[in-house]
Amino acid sequence: xxxxxxxxxxxxxxxxxxxxxxxxxxxxxxxxxxxxxxxxxxxxxxxxxxxxxxxxxxxxxxxxxxxxxxxxxxxxxxxxxxxxxxxxxxxxxxxxxxxxxxxxxxxxxxxxxxxxxxxxxxxxxxxxxxxxxxxxxxxxxxxxxxxxxxxxxxxxxxxxxxxxxxxxxxxxxxxxxxxxxxxxxxxxxxxxxxxxxxxxxxxxxxxxxxxxxxxxxxxxxxxxxxxxxxxxxxxxxxxxxxxxxxxxxxxxxxxxxxxxxxxxxxxxxxxxxxxxxxxxxxxxxxxxxxxxxxxxxxxx
Numbered sequence: 001x002x003x004x005x006x007x008x009x010x011x012x013x014x015x016x017x018x019x020x021x022x023x024x025x026x027x028x029x030x031x032x033x034x035x036x037x038x039x040x041x042x043x044x045x046x047x048x049x050x051x052x053x054x055x056x057x058x059x060x061x062x063x064x065x066x067x068x069x070x071x072x073x074x075x076x077x078x079x080x081x082x083x084x085x086x087x088x089x090x091x092x093x094x095x096x097x098x099x100x101x102x103x104x105x106x107x108x109x110x111x112x113x114x115x116x117x118x119x120x121x122x123x124x125x126x127x128x129x130x131x132x133x134x135x136x137x138x139x140x141x142x143x144x145x146x147x148x149x150x151x152x153x154x155x156x157x158x159x160x161x162x163x164x165x166x167x168x169x170x171x172x173x174x175x176x177x178x179x180x181x182x183x184x185x186x187x188x189x190x191x192x193x194x195x196x197x198x199x200x201x202x203x204x205x206x207x208x209x210x211x212x213x214x215x216x217x218x219x220x221x222x223x224x225x226x227x228x229x230x231x232x233x234x235x236x237x238x239x240x241x242x243x244x245x246x247x248x249x250x251x252x253x254x255x256x257x258x259x260x261x262x263x264x265x266x267x268x269x270x271x272x273x274x275x276x277x278x279x280x281x282x283x284x285x286x287x288x289x290x291x292x293x294x295x296x297x298x299x300x
Contacts (some may be wrong), residue, residue: 006296007036010289014270017285021270024191024194025293028255028263032300034293035191041136041174042269043186045146045244046127047251048139049113050102050197052220055120055128057211067098071115081147085109105218105242110143117142122187132200132207136193139258146180146246164275167248180246191267194253198265202255216240219254226280228268231287232256232294241266248272250283262298266290 001009014021014036022042024035059065074092084107086093095103095112097119103112117125126139176182199205201212219240225233227250232239241254253267268290274280 003034003296006292007034007167009263010292011036011270013285017282018192018271018273019270019285021268021289021290022191023269023293024195024265025290026195026199026265027297028199028265029261032297034196034297036289036293038192038195038267039187041137041183041190041193042249042271043181043183043246043252044137044189044194044269045187045246045249045251046108046110046113046143047189047194047242047244047253048143048187048195048206049108049255050215051121051125051129051137051139051217052113052116052120053101053105053206053215054201054211055125056097056116057214058128058208059120060098061211065119067096067099069097070094071097073111073115080110080144082108082110086111097107102218102221105215106221106223108224108243110147113143126189126250129197130199134193134196134200134206137189137197138187140185140187142189162257167273167275178247181249189269191253191269194267194269195265196243197257198253198267202263202265216255227252227283228254228266228287228290230284231291244269248274250279252286252287256294264294264297266294 022037022040024033024038026033060067072094073086075089085103086109100112100115103109104116122139122141129137143293174183179185200207201215219242222241225241227243229239236259238257239254241252244251248271251269255263259262268286270286
């Protein structure tokens with residue numbers, strides 16, 4: 001099948017499932033790529049934890065931060081809502097800075113991430129991204145600002161109402177009545193911006209090689225594996241990735257490394273028109289679309 005026809009079919013599949021997305025797959029050795037609306041910007045939710053990790057490890061490398069320094073986290077005072085990690089702790093805990101990076105990337109721990117943002121504010125993380133020459137990626141706020149959405153104010157039985165609002169309150173210019181979904185106010189990025197970031201982590205770039213290696217290792221240990229992992233993880237591949245979720249947004253970006261030496265950066269950023277919190281079919285389709293694009297690129 002030709003590329004134009006393939007992309008048309010994939011767009012139709014996404015539309016039939018109530019999805020729109022920004023997808024991009026790039027061969028990290030040749031630079032060839034294929035995508036669907038790769039420059040369309042979305043609020044990035046937890047994907048921002050990748051540049052946060054880069055900035056934190058770089059400050060540790062230069063001696064600006066002590067990775068072994070323990071930070072006291074106190075439930076009630078420091079808690080940012082979430083479903084994993086320190087967010088669920090009931091008692092004070094002292095956690096080293098480097099271990100907070102692990103919790104942030106591998107468990108997508110919101111409390112750990114905000115403790116890191118307290119050390120390296122969003123504006124400083126954004127400076128790190130700009131220094132890499134990566135455009136189209138903004139870091140405007142800490143994670144706690146993602147926890148005050150309509151879904152956080154409603155009972156669990158009414159969460160579909162928050163999703164309905166998320167679906168209906170957007171504008172043609174990518175603005176939104178919910179600030180966390182407005183690309184002009186929230187941290188945002190496109191599939192291309194994240195593929196550029198992944199390429200900087202996996203190939204020679206201004207990122208210190210030791211910093212890049214540490215971030216890659218943590219992304220390989222990521223425990224959030226319900227989206228693209230089933231389509232990219234096998235005995236003959238290594239899949240290293242990070243997810244992002246907010247209301248009707250479901251994202252994942254990562255790199256698949258094959259035993260034969262091939263490596264592909266993959267970014268899938270999506271929004272759903274279905275007013276439901278749990279959408280396993282949408283997550284399965286994300287993986288299928290991303291893998292189909294990778295298979296097409298690999299077969300060129």
